[in-house]
Amino acid sequence: MNKREIMGLDLPELQEALMSLGLKKFRAEQVFRWLYEKAAVSFDEMSNLSKETRALLAAHFTIAAGEVRVLKEYRSADGLTHKVLLGLPDGASVETVLMHHDYGYSACLSSQVGCAMNCAFCASGLHGFVRNLTAAEILAQLYYFQNRLQKTGDRVSRVVIMGSGEPMLNLEQVLKALDVLHHDKGQCIGYRNMTISTCGVVPGIEELTRQGRTINLAISLHAATEELRNRLMPVNRRYPFQQAVAAADAYEKMNGRQVMYEYILLAGINDRESDARALADVLAHRECVVNLIPANPVPEKGFARPDDRQVDRFFQYLKKRHINVTVRKEMGKDINAACGQLRASMIKEAKA
Ligand code: SF4
Structure with missing residues (x-):
């Protein structure tokens, strides 16, 4: 049976x-x-x-x-980041990360096996798209950690759908999983402590707006000119980023939650003053926060992390333009914590 x-x-x-x-x-x-x-x-x-x-x-x-098994497991030297590659019964594998912040534990979950979006700097798309995850498989990632944490009286209090995959292309299952986590007879995690991150799939953002939850929205922007973004993120050819920003504005209007724009800084590619200016021109006067992420290099992709001075110059320029900006605390750099890197390394090993 x-x-x-x-x-x-x-x-x-x-x-x-x-x-x-x-x-x-x-x-x-x-x-x-x-x-x-x-x-x-x-x-x-x-x-x-x-x-x-x-x-x-x-x-x-x-x-x-209870069906997933750990294929690879790493903890960062500082003990704050715990990353696992979980094997699913059909042979697929998926990455998930637990981070210990000063405010508690946050889980970064994947929404798909592999990714079809093929962003130039990302390891998740290296081996193409395999399939969507079910709500059960999304939940299993969180409960893998929760099962262990609760033995010491701890719990995951924040969830970000920012691992491998494009969540807007699997929105139904993602929301099903988040609704379960939100339930007061479950983990009772507030929607305000959940974030869905998208590369800018406009119909997905619009659907999320229609659904009306108070989940946080993050847009992976990474470039603020059509030419550069087309090069870094093929999704931009289908949904130009100005459309994604307009959809995000509507989302912010619907639920009053400030939109986060993520911007990976790639040395010599998108970290110049002209790039900062283009970004400020797009986001000035918007209710949003920019999260700068110095690149976690993916050797196969040939991108490098800018040095700290360059990161600071970019940051200061945005501040001068009154953009609400932060630099993401780098966690798990020593364990390939950028999305897709663990799975990509396992596939590479298997092929060697
Ligand atoms: S950055 Fe996100 S959308 Fe782009 S390839 Fe990686 S997982 Fe997919």
């Missing part, structure tokens, strides 16, 4: 699924709490269910968080 995946089901779906097995409706809330609040990875852990009920559930369902 083919088992059905239970993670990703919301409470009404779980009620329906369990009742179809002849279980009482209230059992669904118990199972919901085990899965999403207590981060159980097997039915055996569900101690307030009878042995028969646990066996019945195990005969009909799988739990994605």
